Amino acid sequence: AIQLTQSPSSLSASVGDRITIACRASQGISSALAWYQQKPGQAPKLLIYDASRLQTGVPSRFSGSYSGTDFTLTISSLQPEDFAAYYCQQFNGYPFTFGGGTNVEIK
């Protein structure tokens, strides 16, 4: 199975900060990676698909990029509503594994 190593597992940041979350795949997955945001008590929300494509309705401060097996989610200017958990998921091969998650907390 393809493993996704997400880092950091948590981070503290302030409103207006630029943050990056990393997700490394154990083998090549092309661009078959999605990023999700999840707030407490809510279902996950798709932010980025195909590694770098912004889902409709998601603010442009969110962006995704990749190089080889290294994927990155960037929030250019953190807003109060962005404090949440973030997950990456690969859908190149079964099982469709998720990363371990990153909790973004208010500093």
Added chain:
Amino acid sequence: EVQLVESGGGLFKPGGSLRLSCAASGFTFSAYSMNWVRQAPGKGLEWVSFVSASSSHIYYSDSVRGRFTISRDNAKNSLFLQMNSLRVEDTAVYYCARHFSGSDYWGHGTLVTVSS
């Protein structure tokens, strides 16, 4: 508006069985593959199962293969997860999700608790 509504969760005993349902609306259900994803209390997301639009392709995670069965009824816009031989570690919120380069729409989830 796309809507996915799960049902069937509750409290069950180890070794027992249950069937989760997911009612879909607001899109052409028969055109989309679907996933089940679960989340144990306080833990991360775990992909459980996938079914293609016509049910021709079905996949499971190692943790549920042989115990869970995914199915769908395109005429009734419904997705199902039959869960047998339940274990305490199956306790989780179960989400159905539409498959699109990942999962683009999710239900609110239904809580399954397995405890003696």
